[in-house]
Every structure is written in C-alpha cells, then in structure tokens.
Amino acid sequence: MRKIINRQRRRSFGLIALFFVGWEVACLVSGMSDLILPRPSQVFTTMFQRMPILWPHILQTLMTTMIGFALGVALGVVLGAVIGVSRTAYETAYPLLIGFSSIPKVAVVPIFVLWFGSGTVPAVLTALSICFFPIVVNIATGLATTEPELEDVLKALGASKLDILWNVGLPRTMPFFFASLKVAVTYAFVGTVLSETVASNRGIGNVMMTASSNFNVPMVFAGLFILAGMGIALYVVFSLIESRVTGWANRKNDFAAA
Amino acid sequence: MQFGMTIIAAMAPPAVLPAKDLTDPHAGRPVPAVELSRVSVTFGQASDSVAALAETNLRIHEGEFLALVGPSGCGKSTILRLVGGLIQPTEGVVILGGREVAARALRIGMAFQNPTMLPWLTIEQNIMLPLKIVEPFRSQFRKEKRGAFRDKAHDLLAQVGLKGFAGKFPWQLSGGMLQRANLCRALIHEPRMLMLDEPFGALDQFTREELWAIMQKMWLAHKPTVLLVTHDLREAAFLGTRICVMSARPGRIVDDAPVPFARPRTIAMTFEPDFVALNQRLRSLIVEARSGATVSEESL
Numbered sequence: 131m132r133k134i135i136n137r138q139r140r141r142s143f144g145l146i147a148l149f150f151v152g153w154e155v156a157c158l159v160s161g162m163s164d165l166i167l168p169r170p171s172q173v174f175t176t177m178f179q180r181m182p183i184l185w186p187h188i189l190q191t192l193m194t195t196m197i198g199f200a201l202g203v204a205l206g207v208v209l210g211a212v213i214g215v216s217r218t219a220y221e222t223a224y225p226l227l228i229g230f231s232s233i234p235k236v237a238v239v240p241i242f243v244l245w246f247g248s249g250t251v252p253a254v255l256t257a258l259s260i261c262f263f264p265i266v267v268n269i270a271t272g273l274a275t276t277e278p279e280l281e282d283v284l285k286a287l288g289a290s291k292l293d294i295l296w297n298v299g300l301p302r303t304m305p306f307f308f309a310s311l312k313v314a315v316t317y318a319f320v321g322t323v324l325s326e327t328v329a330s331n332r333g334i335g336n337v338m339m340t341a342s343s344n345f346n347v348p349m350v351f352a353g354l355f356i357l358a359g360m361g362i363a364l365y366v367v368f369s370l371i372e373s374r375v376t377g378w379a380n381r382k383n384d385f386a387a388a
Numbered sequence: 389m390q391f392g393m394t395i396i397a398a399m400a401p402p403a404v405l406p407a408k409d410l411t412d413p414h415a416g417r418p419v420p421a422v423e424l425s426r427v428s429v430t431f432g433q434a435s436d437s438v439a440a441l442a443e444t445n446l447r448i449h450e451g452e453f454l455a456l457v458g459p460s461g462c463g464k465s466t467i468l469r470l471v472g473g474l475i476q477p478t479e480g481v482v483i484l485g486g487r488e489v490a491a492r493a494l495r496i497g498m499a500f501q502n503p504t505m506l507p508w509l510t511i512e513q514n515i516m517l518p519l520k521i522v523e524p525f526r527s528q529f530r531k532e533k534r535g536a537f538r539d540k541a542h543d544l545l546a547q548v549g550l551k552g553f554a555g556k557f558p559w560q561l562s563g564g565m566l567q568r569a570n571l572c573r574a575l576i577h578e579p580r581m582l583m584l585d586e587p588f589g590a591l592d593q594f595t596r597e598e599l600w601a602i603m604q605k606m607w608l609a610h611k612p613t614v615l616l617v618t619h620d621l622r623e624a625a626f627l628g629t630r631i632c633v634m635s636a637r638p639g640r641i642v643d644d645a646p647v648p649f650a651r652p653r654t655i656a657m658t659f660e661p662d663f664v665a666l667n668q669r670l671r672s673l674i675v676e677a678r679s680g681a682t683v684s685e686e687s688l
Contacts, residue, residue: 282500283498285473
C-alpha cells in the first residue's frame, strides 16, 4: 500500500516538474519575449536575487492575510452557528450574505480606503470579507444536518439548544469547517493582494503593481509564484490539522490504526 | 392491571373542555405516570393539514410496560413524541406524574430504530452522553467520567453483551451491537420513564429476540415506566404488560388489554397456544383498522 502511494506521489511530482520544464522549453523554442511570458528559470532567479527586497513584502502580505483570515474565521463561525441554529436568522441573513458575497470585492476596496485610509486595514478587511463566506455556509450546513432523532433523544433528556450545539452540532460541523478553512485561506490571499494592488505601498500586491508598471515582468511572475507558494503551504497546514482533528469523518483506512 | 381495562377510545363528540375540569374516575387511586386526556394532534396548516391523532385518552401507570401497536402511519410515534415532550398537542392535555409538567423535567430516556451513535466518540463516550446533560450527573461529569460513570457504562455494556467494546468506534460495530449500545444510552441516567420507538425494527429475527430478553431483564431490574411503539406483535406480547391497539389515521385507541403471561417470559412461550391466540387477536384488530383506513381513503 505504502509503495503504491509513494509511486503515485513520485509520479505526480514528476508531472508538476514536467509542467515547468515544458513551459521553459516552449518559451525557448518559440523565442518568447520575457516582457510577455518570462521563463520559469528567469522567474526563480529574479525571486532569489531580489529576496532581500521581497522579504518584508512577503511578511506584510502573510501577516495581513492571517489577520484577515483569523477575523474571517471568527466572524464566519459565529454567523454560521447562528444561521444554522435559528430559522429566522437563516431566512434573514442568507439573502444578505449571498448579496454581499456576489459583490466584486474590487468595488469594496475603495470604500474601505475611504473609511480607514490606505495600507494594512483595508487589506485585512478585504481578506476578511472575501474569506468568511465559505465558512458561514459550511458551518450552517453542518449544523442543519444534525440527525433529528438524536436531537429528540437529547431534548427528551432536557438538553438545551446550547447543549445540543456543543455536544453534537459543533463536533459534527468540524469536517465541514476544516474543508472550508482550506478554501477560505486561499480566498484570504486573494483579498489581501487585491487590496494591496489598489491601495497600499507595501505587500506582494503592491510589488507586482509596481513591477508591472516598470515592465519588470519576471518580477510580476515572481510575485505570483510567491503567492501561489504561500497559498499551497497554508492549504497543506490546514489539511494536516484537518486530518488530525476530523479523522473520524474519513472512517476506517488510516484512522482504525491510529 | 385493572386500570388498563378502563381505558377506552374517546368516541365522544369534540367539546371544548378546560383541562383542569377533568373528572377523574380514578380519584383516590395512584396517580398515573402518564395521562393523555382528549389529546388530538394536527400537523400542518389549514387546507393541507393532517390529523395524526384524534381525541385520544391514554393512561400509563408507574412501572408499566405499555406496548403500542397499530397500522403504519396511525400516530403511534406521535403519542411517543407527545409523552416525550417533543411536540405539543393541538388540543387536550398531556399530564406527566400528576402534573402538567414539561416532559424535559423528567429526563426521559429514548431510543429509536436508528441508533444515532456519534461517529467521533467511542461507544463508551456515546453511552455517557446523557450524563453530560442530565443533573445531578452533569455537574460531576468532569470528575467522574473516568471513574464511577465509566464503571456504570461498562456495567451496562456487559449486561447487553457488549463487554470489551467500550473503546470501539460506532462504525466498528454491527447494527445489532449499535442497537444494544443505543439501549445502554437510553438507560444510563436511570430514567423513570423510557420511550422506545421501534428500537429493534431494523434487526434480524434472532438478534431481535435476544434483545427482547435483554430488554425484559433490564425492565425487571429497574422497573421504569416504558412506552414501546412497535410493528411486531410478538414483540409487543413478549415485552408488554399491556397492549394498546390503534386505529388507522387519525389514530385513536381501539383496544386495550393486559398481557397475562408470567415473567420472565421466554422465546419458547411465544409459540404456546395462549400467546399465539393473543397474537392472532391483535392481528385481526389491526387488519380491521387497516381496512377502515382503505375505505376512508377511497371516500376522500
């Protein structure tokens, strides 16, 4: 079993490497100008050469994203719990939420800037506003799918709504919650960078904006690669937490041995 | 036992009767554990409403094991949910322990056909769930979950033949085993009242019979008041001290008779002539109730 997994993993790594090699070769063969599409090797070279300059921006973007994400999770959990438990809240808040999530966040950034000035605060708010929605939906769904029979058993025992929420609703929601965290954290990056591009003088979004106005296309791509890398890294972190915390949802296989 | 015989279906025309005004023909006798007076339940609104229960009177006495049988959809489960305080009657009153109290205050133990074990907890933790909710256990839970409560859970598991399964997760157990655990969960807080809604319905014949015997043993040991809703007439006659038969929807109680057989009953007894005769009588009553339903549906 292990062997098969390892072989599969090696194969997928190989294919990913092949993608970059293919890109490199295609650019070389076609003589593509690096003003249009730089080769991966150029991008990585730029990334490492300019790392001292990029580093503070990476930290800025990472920090902004994590703050926005943390706030988004807090807001998402509370809203999701309320919506999942109360019918009235569900019917009131759902249309509002769907309306809000349909608004392109580009349109919201100027408003945040108007309120809080440019810089970190609007970036945090944009990250928050873009990432809390999947969390709300998943928490609410998880709570709403509690088995009615079990709820009856607990109600007959005199359990309060809070008891049921705490003992049944929230644990049941955990798999949904972690699945949504993985999605939400990548959304949060989108929000941060979006706001940094429009209104900030720090962060990867700003670096990319400046680089593109200087026609420094390899630098733009370096920014993209960094964002993608951070997104993947956080996705992996949350996947690992997920498999540790909610292993019961994946049944048998690995969990039985644990 | 004689109280049982006095319960008849309420055939009187509907009348607005204040709950407190009920004349009690049993004045001076022990207060029934459960009393439904002229209770009717209607689901839904106006035009598409469904009458689940029509003017039903029912008494269940302390320590009694009442089996409720009837054609499907006749409102058996509705009665169980009424007693459990999970729904409110549209008309009439439900009186528990002599007072019109909220059923929740009685901490009724319940078990359904679906064992609904929580997949992230071990069997032992699942069984201890009521202790997390019901006082006085609740306030001791943190301290006792590894001590007395755990012993209690293990003891119950041993009684239903699940010794050694305490640390397993629900998906590692078969349907029959889960249903045993479900019974343990319903009993762990030593409820005075137990509501069972077809708890053995999804099991094979042999497992079912084995669980009847376990159920009987548990009942004889603690003598809780039990209301068992079932489709299985043998089950009703094996376990019940009394059997009520309900008519088709809207349900009302059309027959109410004690079960005379001595305890502890054995599976062998269920094949004796008296037992078979009782089963046949119940069967014909239900067949009659069902045919009534067909006629009324056609006339709609």
